Amino acid sequence: MNKSKxxxxxxxxxxxxxxxxxxxxxxxxTGSTVNFFIAELGKIxxxxxxxxxxxxxxxKLLMAQGIEIFELNDVNEVLLYVDGAxxxxxxxxxxxxxxxxxxxxxxxxxxxxxxxxxxxxxxxxKKLGTFPLPVEVLERSRSxxxxxxxxxxxxxxxxxxxxxxxxxxxxxxxxxxxxxxxELEQKINLIPGVVDxxxxxxxxxxxxxxxxx
Numbered sequence: 001m002n003k004s005k006x007x008x009x010x011x012x013x014x015x016x017x018x019x020x021x022x023x024x025x026x027x028x029x030t031g032s033t034v035n036f037f038i039a040e041l042g043k044i045x046x047x048x049x050x051x052x053x054x055x056x057x058x059x060k061l062l063m064a065q066g067i068e069i070f071e072l073n074d075v076n077e078v079l080l081y082v083d084g085a086x087x088x089x090x091x092x093x094x095x096x097x098x099x100x101x102x103x104x105x106x107x108x109x110x111x112x113x114x115x116x117x118x119x120x121x122x123x124x125x126k127k128l129g130t131f132p133l134p135v136e137v138l139e140r141s142r143s144x145x146x147x148x149x150x151x152x153x154x155x156x157x158x159x160x161x162x163x164x165x166x167x168x169x170x171x172x173x174x175x176x177x178x179x180x181x182x183e184l185e186q187k188i189n190l191i192p193g194v195v196d197x198x199x200x201x202x203x204x205x206x207x208x209x210x211x212x213x
């Protein structure tokens with residue numbers, strides 16, 4: 001599996017090299033596949049200016065590679081965002097958030113000119129929903145949000161001992177029927193107390209790179 005993740009990362013860097021210049025800012029996601037990408041990115045760090053990171057964990061890895069970190073508020077544009085996924089369906093809709101960083105990931109993806117998703121074959125599904133859907137919530141609203149998610153057919157479980165980079169909690173929701181990802185993404189986000197959920201339908205990637213061994 002690691003070979004598949006590495007190969008997807010190498011291919012993403014080849015794609016990058018054709019589009020970036022020394023003033024380019026790259027968006028970088030979070031997760032095990034992205035960790036391989038960051039290592040490969042370090043090999044071409046002289047070809048671009050720096051990166052906007054979607055998590056503190058990725059920021060540490062980027063800095064270890066000698067890549068300059070920029071805040072999204074401080075850059076005019078992000079040329080391209082590269083991230084992994086927990087599930088990818090046939091229409092390029094995603095579930096993300098296994099690492100709890102999906103809110104920042106979605107923000108950077110939305111702010112970027114292009115979103116490239118790198119995965120191994122195990123992440124490809126016909127329909128989203130086998131992987132529990134992460135929902136970031138404000139702590140004071142957790143119980144209320146959980147009850148609303150039950151009304152939608154879900155079984156929410158608090159991710160124990162975990163806080164997001166924003167200091168919020170995660171409800172991992174099983175049993176949801178995600179027949180219309182765009183509709184469900186919006187419906188969950190309209191529940192008061194929800195920060196964001198891990199369906200990436202309104203901001204899905206334009207390109208999926210699937211690595212194999």
